[in-house]
Amino acid sequence: AEAKKLETKESSEMVRDINKIVVFAGIAIIPVGLLLFGRSFFIAKDTFRTSVTSMVAAVVGMIPEGLYLLTSVALALSAARLAKKKVLLHDMKSVETLARTDVLCVDKTGTITTSRMFVTEDILALSDGAFLYGNVLLKENAQVKEEALEEEENLEDAELEEAFEEKLNQEKEVLLPKDNLSVKRKTLGKKRRSCKKKKSAKKRFSAKRSYFKKKKALSDDNSLNEEENEALVEAPSIKRVSTKEEKRLVESAETLLALYINALNDDNNTTRALKEKFKAPEGKHLKVVKSLAFSSKNKYSSIESVESTYKLGAPEVLLSGEHLKNCTPIIDYYAAKGKRVIVFTKDDEPVLLIVIENEIRKNAREIFNYLKKQGVMIRVISGDNPVTVSRVAALAGINHADSYVDARELKTGEAIEEAVDKYAVFGRVTPEQKREIINAIKKRGFKVAMTGDGVNDILAMKDADCSIAMGSGSDAAMQAAQVVLLDDDFSRMKNIIFEGRRNINNITRSATLFLVKNMFSLLLAIYSIVLGMNYPIKAEQVSLIAMFTIGTPAFLLALEPDSRRAQDHFLKRVLIKAMPAGLTDFFAVVALTIFAKTFTMSEDELSVAATFLLAIVGFIILANISAPLNKYRVLVITGMILGMLLTSYFLDFLFGIKTLSKQCYMLFTLFAIATEPCMRYLTMFGDYLEGKLEDRRDRYKKKQKWKCAAKEKE
Structure with missing residues (x-):
């Protein structure tokens, strides 16, 4: 309402x-x-x-x-110019508000990242506290290797030479991870010259280049602390499937999840990503007695069947005690890599941990650097794990991404008031808290803009001075927003700010x-x-x-x-x-x-x-x-x-x-x-x-x- x-x-x-x-x-x-x-x-x-x-x-x-006429004409011309760039204005005057913005509050999904999600791993939780990698990881590894090989084959010799020299100059003496990647400079030079001919050399070069990129990203990213950097290279103890019994257990859990997804009839980005990876056998279905759709407030969905109760959502919400303790290393590991972990439970017992990744927008770092130069401060407000959000924000080039807080700890309005003075990233935020954060920032005399793509963002978007929605977002969010980026191109913010400044300065x-x-x-x-x-x-x-x-x-x-x-x-x-x-x-x-x-x-x-x-x-x-x-x-x-x-x-x-x-x-x-x-x-x-x-x-x-x-x- x-x-x-x-x-x-x-x-x-x-x-x-x-x-x-x-x-x-x-x-x-x-x-x-x-x-x-x-x-x-x-x-x-x-x-x-x-x-x-x-x-x-x-x-x-x-x-x-003539002042009213001139103002109306100037705003109409701006709206027409922005329409050519796939920007829809529900309110022509919103470009002025955005041009005056001091703080831009962004959601992680759909703003820093694209709306597209994909499952990268599924991990089976065994009754003894151990974990098994699921089938998704094996399929993904094979697909990634094949795509990497095709990518290398499409590179021209000049590009390979340039990429090699650039990375080699950055690391004079490199000890790469195991798996035959510890090599000397002389050997690398020989393999570089023959990489066009031998596929094995191409694979090694691809792995080496990937390592360099990863190492450079870590060295350039001052927003991460040492503990998070360690988490990126130290994986938790997870076994691979080695027996028929373990394989049967994994397949059974994945089938159960697929049946759950089909029975829930929920339609959001997460559900679509799960449906893409987990296919239910024909003719099978869950007998649903009662169901609860996912909401940003609850952080989970659930189905009550004749036999059991199944839930899917945030591990911190659905798990407790020993179960949460066992899963925490896995959650922290993937969160530090910018990935999201959700848990599928049966009668409050963890069945599967599903790792989901969002694709960071290609121009995210560029546009956030531009906003920083324009004096606009960025605050990230998301319903996801704060560590995950922090890592994604750091990869996107947002300042102070390491300053994050779990909004579940902010029980009162006073706590939120204090938090906006200290933190740049807010995780596990409910829709009501998003609105409270927006209003707390506005109380400090700042003009606030809010971007979002989902129904859970609408309350905050309504209270913000200017609201921006993505074209791929929900219809409700697009209707509530003053500005809609129809092609999901976040770099259009430059055009909007430019048009707003043109109007303000010229009309002044x-x-x-x-x-x-x-x-x-x-x-x-x-x-x-x-x-x-x-x-x-x-x-x-x-x-x-x-x-x-x-x-x-x-x-x-x-x-x-x-x-x-x-x-x-x-x-x-x-x-x-x-x-x-x-x-x-x-x-x-x-x-x-x-x-x-x-x-x-x-x-x-x-x-x-x-x-x-x-x-x-x-x-x-x-x-x-x-x-x-x-x-x-x-x-x-x-x-x-x-x-x-x-x-x-x-x-x-x-x-x-x-x-x-x-x-x-x-x-x-x-x-x-x-x-x-x-x-x-x-x-x-x-x-x-x-x-x-x-x-x-x-x-x-x-x-x-x-x-x-x-x-x-x-």
Whole structure:
């Protein structure tokens, strides 16, 4: 029921702040417009036409008429570009949220790894505490050897030479494991030259290369501690089938598991992997009395038949006492290799241990390194064994993968609050705990994104600031997510973050231009009401200024790529950036109106001079927010200046542009020169305020004392 709840609060900071701007402007224009009209018509006794014209000019300047349209167009274009890259947006504004993300919480299965699972081993548990390798291991070994041989045959000589030299240079003197792999450099050189001809040499080279890769992975992986590294090379004591009786026992256990899987009718990745490996004999089935499907909360499934009760799930949940003690070395061994172990029990007695492996995504390390460079912290939240999750996270290149915890130990909300300060990997997590972890991180002032592919992830995805689902995941997860990666390519995160940053940075720039006009118009309208004067600029002239200093350049600049890291506090930053130009416009026009009375300038001359003063300030702020300038931005600014001049000359009758007197030219030139230093000093003050805002944000996040975050910054 909770998963079906819809979030009614607007999640996009940028859209929330734009809504505030529009609401404020919509409320302010009503009293300001009425006061302007009343003062002009009833007090100054101007004509109805003059009063309405004065009011409309002020109201038009106070409305950010193109800001909503520009934002919608920019978001729609981003959605279209991402759709071409197989990314579906349920909410166009989600790209902005993801671009602001501080912490990305990922599930192991379906995110770090693909959704595909395969059984690598099955191990029979004997009544005396001993273990036997099952049939799957024997079949897998034969298949792996055959595939390795085919792979070597397909390699070109140059690739073999390059691979050999690279690995040989890394290990000058190597003592390989037994099985005829202890060789000297000279012997290796001879065998390398003949590896194309002799299959036996190819097999040895393949084994040698595999060893080098494994050794290099261990040496490069600083996330694993020494005990885990030892576990990778020291296997537990497991016997191989040596008698007909042992073979019969293994086959009987595998058949029982196959019957269980068929009777359960459960449909998930684990069940599909088991069905692929274990085939039940035709005509046989379990007589089911009662069944329980697998759930992330229980961590197991069960069937009660006429004869016995069977269960399949996490060993830590289904086993206890001596049984758990006997199985622990096997569980730890495979967990340290990044593999998952589940147990099949009969009447609470272990029958089979099944080892399942997930394929790590090929580009996982690349994308996690990219996110790290972008300042995004990664937290892994999974329902699997924490050691397994830790190992997989380490192989994927996630920082602090060795810092893990078993969520079954986190009994209270306070324990979870403390855990998010200490750990980067959470194992054996229930759906409810996933949500609590997400909310605990959000309480620390971080923007949190959550990826998932299953029903058990939905609660956490709903509470996250941004949710991402895989296309191969469950339909429920895809419906709940704001972003869906249709082709399961996790590297699309780069494209989403890039589009989000493009939107935030470009709309911040455009909103600054719109707010300059709104701020100036509001101040000038209040000034006109207080001093009892008509609004000095005509409505058509306001439209001319907006066309070439706001609307057109804002749209053109919004199309430009921009990958700079997005900053918080959209509204405050926009107001700070718009303030210098808005105040400069106000001071310049007010000064011009004061001097116009002294030099007896006409209202038409005043409005024309004020129009071009506002245009000059508009082009200055346009150049400032476009910094650093490039060819495209210079072309846009130059085009706008030429457009303003040509339109004023050829379409002067449409915009009320009149010829100025000599005195008016002199005043205009004087104030045009004065606008630059005024603008410069106000900009310096704005930069000071913006710096204070950034320092305050940094201090706030430092107060959270998130130890894991501090480690990553180091």
